[in-house]
Amino acid sequence: MHVRHWENSGGNIWDKYTVKMFPQEYRDIDKIYEQALLVSNYADNAIALAEKLEKAILSLEEQPYRGAERKYGFYAFKGYRQLTVENYIIIYEVFENEKVVAVVTVKYGKSEF
Template structure:
């Protein structure tokens, strides 16, 4: 089985930091913030193996452009696979209620 590299763009990194900050500071729950971001990082790491198993994005601005989605609790990661370099590019990680 091929193993893929998982790469996040700066926006995705910033969004994960924002998720942590929102839960820790706005919701006053640093423990939950750490737990949530740990689950996000663990789920993204699993994209190393068989990222094609995730659903293609069918709505929003990433629909019909070859992007796939990974649901993580109440969050969604949107990514594209480059088969030639065996790389998964994560472009955004957002709360599912947002229009992505």
């Protein structure tokens, strides 16, 4: 498991959460990038999408509850939250006591999961 913790300017470091991503989530983002590259044939579009996903994930350090509670699919009503970026959904769980956000998966929004 990879652990990323980025410090942003301003704010108190103790107020931030640690964002954890497992190897599968990195592979999910790599697959999204590859698919975007195939569809658009422009590397800039694929890079921009990957950067938007990364920015959204990093925003969870300071705003872990910004995503809505998951209410459908496999992760429904189990404490998971979701954040939408373009046509993709980031599923994550907040561990308040540990100040940790664990990204569970990143998937195409129209897929069944």
